[in-house]
Amino acid sequence: MMGRLWRAGPVAVLLAAACGKPPAPAATTPAAAPDLARAADSIAAARRDSLAAAARADSLARAERERVRADSVRMSVQQVSADTAPAAVAGGLAAADSAVLAAPIHFDYDRAEIRAADQAQLDRKLPVLAAHPRLEIRIGGNCDERGSTEYNLALGERRAASAKRYLVAHGVAATRVSIVSYGKEHPLDPGHDEEAWAKNRRDDFVVTRGAR
Amino acid sequence: MKTGWLAVATLLAAPVPLRGQDSGSAPVGVRVGITYAPGSRPSIAVLPVAAAALDSARTVLLRDLDYSDRFEVLTPPAGVAMRGGVPNYPALTALGTDLAVSVAAGGGPGEVDVQLHEVRTGTVRNHLSLQLPAGGEALRLAVHRVADEVVRWATGSPGIAATTLMFVSDGRLWRVAPDGAGLANVPAAGRPTLSPAWSPDGRAIAYTAFVPGGRPLVLQDLSSGSREVVPGTEYGVNITPEFSPDGRRLAYAHGDENGTDVYLYDVARRCCVTRLTVGRYYDNLSPTWSPDGQRLAFISSRAGSPQLYVMSADGSNQEALARFDFGSTGQSNGPAWSPDGQAIAFHREVAGVPQVFVVDLATRAVRQITGEGRNEDPSWAPDGRHLAFSSTRGGVRQLWIVDLDTGRMRPLAATAGGRLPAWSPHGNYFTEAR
Numbered sequence: 240m241m242g243r244l245w246r247a248g249p250v251a252v253l254l255a256a257a258c259g260k261p262p263a264p265a266a267t268t269p270a271a272a273p274d275l276a277r278a279a280d281s282i283a284a285a286r287r288d289s290l291a292a293a294a295r296a297d298s299l300a301r302a303e304r305e306r307v308r309a310d311s312v313r314m315s316v317q318q319v320s321a322d323t324a325p326a327a328v329a330g331g332l333a334a335a336d337s338a339v340l341a342a343p344i345h346f347d348y349d350r351a352e353i354r355a356a357d358q359a360q361l362d363r364k365l366p367v368l369a370a371h372p373r374l375e376i377r378i379g380g381n382c383d384e385r386g387s388t389e390y391n392l393a394l395g396e397r398r399a400a401s402a403k404r405y406l407v408a409h410g411v412a413a414t415r416v417s418i419v420s421y422g423k424e425h426p427l428d429p430g431h432d433e434e435a436w437a438k439n440r441r442d443d444f445v446v447t448r449g450a451r
Numbered sequence: 452m453k454t455g456w457l458a459v460a461t462l463l464a465a466p467v468p469l470r471g472q473d474s475g476s477a478p479v480g481v482r483v484g485i486t487y488a489p490g491s492r493p494s495i496a497v498l499p500v501a502a503a504a505l506d507s508a509r510t511v512l513l514r515d516l517d518y519s520d521r522f523e524v525l526t527p528p529a530g531v532a533m534r535g536g537v538p539n540y541p542a543l544t545a546l547g548t549d550l551a552v553s554v555a556a557g558g559g560p561g562e563v564d565v566q567l568h569e570v571r572t573g574t575v576r577n578h579l580s581l582q583l584p585a586g587g588e589a590l591r592l593a594v595h596r597v598a599d600e601v602v603r604w605a606t607g608s609p610g611i612a613a614t615t616l617m618f619v620s621d622g623r624l625w626r627v628a629p630d631g632a633g634l635a636n637v638p639a640a641g642r643p644t645l646s647p648a649w650s651p652d653g654r655a656i657a658y659t660a661f662v663p664g665g666r667p668l669v670l671q672d673l674s675s676g677s678r679e680v681v682p683g684t685e686y687g688v689n690i691t692p693e694f695s696p697d698g699r700r701l702a703y704a705h706g707d708e709n710g711t712d713v714y715l716y717d718v719a720r721r722c723c724v725t726r727l728t729v730g731r732y733y734d735n736l737s738p739t740w741s742p743d744g745q746r747l748a749f750i751s752s753r754a755g756s757p758q759l760y761v762m763s764a765d766g767s768n769q770e771a772l773a774r775f776d777f778g779s780t781g782q783s784n785g786p787a788w789s790p791d792g793q794a795i796a797f798h799r800e801v802a803g804v805p806q807v808f809v810v811d812l813a814t815r816a817v818r819q820i821t822g823e824g825r826n827e828d829p830s831w832a833p834d835g836r837h838l839a840f841s842s843t844r845g846g847v848r849q850l851w852i853v854d855l856d857t858g859r860m861r862p863l864a865a866t867a868g869g870r871l872p873a874w875s876p877h878g879n880y881f882t883e884a885r
Binding site for chain 1: 622640641643645646659660661662663664665666667669678679680685686687688690691704706707708709710711732734736737750752756757782784785798803805827828870871
């Protein structure tokens, strides 16, 4: 319901983009070669159709996956199941690429903006994601121990969303990136000083699909 | 019954130690606490019992009356308090006793009579008879109910002994009675399980569950244990649930890529989600209802750091509630509207350390309650004068209870690691089910 509607956003954008592909330049030369133009038209039409069909199939597949995920969330509350850090889907990626994708970024206290130094960290992920178009990743937003438990859940979500927004603005399809907040529940460093806190204010990146 | 407390109305610019109250420094412009004038509460004697079998009941009753913070509790020895098996009113009067409670075997088998005596007039003001369970939690709960009734006889409003605190420790849900007894795990979804909230009838809770792939809100029936996910919360992060006072709606915060906002779910009709706030890249969370269900206080970071706001229950008329100065007032979180509607408790960082505050809604005056250790996430008792909160003041994190009228603070036993307390309403499931 509510969730479905929200999820419709990226899918609709994708469909619009697919349908909006410029048809081949056939229309510019109708007089010179009408047959050719007609052929080009029909090729373009077929191409449009197949793109639209692919996009439809794609969005249906994604909607189906979303539905399955939502079902699994509903199922999992019937048991006592912990959300430990997700296991990375490793196979098929070069070790160097895996390391680049997994490299965390860090945040200032109570901030969710990407720091300049961390933009470079995100930029390095872009070619890996471009070279493996079926890869999907999950960004986990984390906080240090100082703020309130509940506010940190919102802040962690915003931190994960910041990195996603950056990747999407640089050409990564929004549907390939999911986000989750851990609040302050999963500190990397158990210490109680600025050194530990700085490490814990982070986004983690995990490959969830399509590494092969 | 009003106890004799003097509000310190002066604005404090320097640390001033106050009796019965933390002595930490207070920020300029904050009214710190109230001081206790001893001797102004009625004194109540819990009379010795004749039958040894009633001794454990008397012990529980004594502690409940003490923890109600409404009396000076006296325990005169049998030789003074009793004469010929009945209260020695002149001797008790000489000791400065206003009221006395007697617990004695009644007429029928297993029956127990409880009487409240007005010592100066030598009369029995109230009495009740009950079948006392043999022992264990059933006995304690029966005595807690008696204690709450004695408080009602004496003051006009019931005590809070027969209530339950739900809280989070080690990522799991627990329940405990306000006297620290009856600790038990509450099986719940997710790990961690966070932010439990009681339905007003005490029969259900809502909470955030960390499960693989989601942060849903779960509604859980306490007697059957059955669980359901609030529709739409399969997505994003879903936090800080709170039932409306009539139990028909659930206010909560849903966060996604565009920020976190406050929503309402119609629990009664199991449908329909309404969005109350529209933030963009900032957060609105932690809604808490006014007792009349007309307004919601909540936290918003719209001005840069999280602070306390209030709005009508349809989302209109949003405004800052507790005054703050941008850049200097610490983050404020965890608001809880008092049962009498007149105040909101919350925690605010002072020099980077969270402390419990109460804002008075009529005057908007902000009062700092704690000053030692880290003190977070206050939850009101149904009597509107006690707060449970999470604190490190004792060296380790656990739950503490403060009585706002006397300033008395006590740790809640067996709650190591405790955070996010939620105090049940009167007559909650754990007491009614037995």
